[in-house]
Amino acid sequence: MAVHDGPDPMNAAAIDDAAQALLSAWDAAREQATPRLSSAQLNALLAVERAEGVNLGGLAAELHMLLSSASRLCDRLVASGLVERAPGRADRREIALYLTPSSRALLAELRRVRRLALAVTLERMSGSGRAALLRGLSEFASAAADSNGATASARTA
Numbered sequence: 673m674a675v676h677d678g679p680d681p682m683n684a685a686a687i688d689d690a691a692q693a694l695l696s697a698w699d700a701a702r703e704q705a706t707p708r709l710s711s712a713q714l715n716a717l718l719a720v721e722r723a724e725g726v727n728l729g730g731l732a733a734e735l736h737m738l739l740s741s742a743s744r745l746c747d748r749l750v751a752s753g754l755v756e757r758a759p760g761r762a763d764r765r766e767i768a769l770y771l772t773p774s775s776r777a778l779l780a781e782l783r784r785v786r787r788l789a790l791a792v793t794l795e796r797m798s799g800s801g802r803a804a805l806l807r808g809l810s811e812f813a814s815a816a817a818d819s820n821g822a823t824a825s826a827r828t829a
Contacts, residue, residue, distance in 0.1 A: 697793060701786035706778060713754075714782075716745055717775050720755060725768040727760060754778070 706714055712735070719734040720726060726734070732742035746769065749755035754775040760766035771779075794802055 693793075697789050698786060701789050702782060705782040705785040708752075709778075712745055713749060716742075716749060717754060717771065717779060720769050720771055721776075721779060724770055725761065727766050727768060731769060749775075 702709075702711075702714065709717075715735060716731065719731055723730065723734070728742055728746060729739060731746065732739045735742060735745075737745075746755060746757075750757060753772055756770045756772055757767045758770060760768045794805075797805070
């Protein structure tokens with residue numbers, strides 16, 4: 673009898689298939705709420721939201737892109753009025769990035785549309801199914817955060 677060290681690959685495949693439905697709902701909400709933004713621009717806004725005052729190098733690292741690519745992306749966001757550049761608090765020569773009221777409103781609308789779409793689907797599920805989904809996704813998010821923290825620690829070591 674074989675001993676398994678990890679999850680059943682069939683479970684991973686089933687979760688991958690089910691996650692596609694969640695991602696499709698998410699993408700539809702993104703397209704409805706933020707049709708003028710590319711995925712890269714939206715990811716940049718979310719990164720700046722998570723780390724207000726991040727510098728360009730930090731943004732590039734967060735988005736896993738070259739500094740020059742992040743700079744061009746940031747230029748487009750500044751030109752659209754979605755990001756502001758300001759001198760850094762610790763080092764005035766460094767440029768910090770901040771969301772504008774316009775981008776905050778845009779992200780709030782995205783979340784509103786996304787949550788409404790999710791609520792419609794969740795209503796079709798049983799109460800026990802919703803509870804199990806929430807429990808499982810919460811544990812998944814925690815495990816992913818632990819994994820991402822370990823990955824980030826390994827990169828900086």
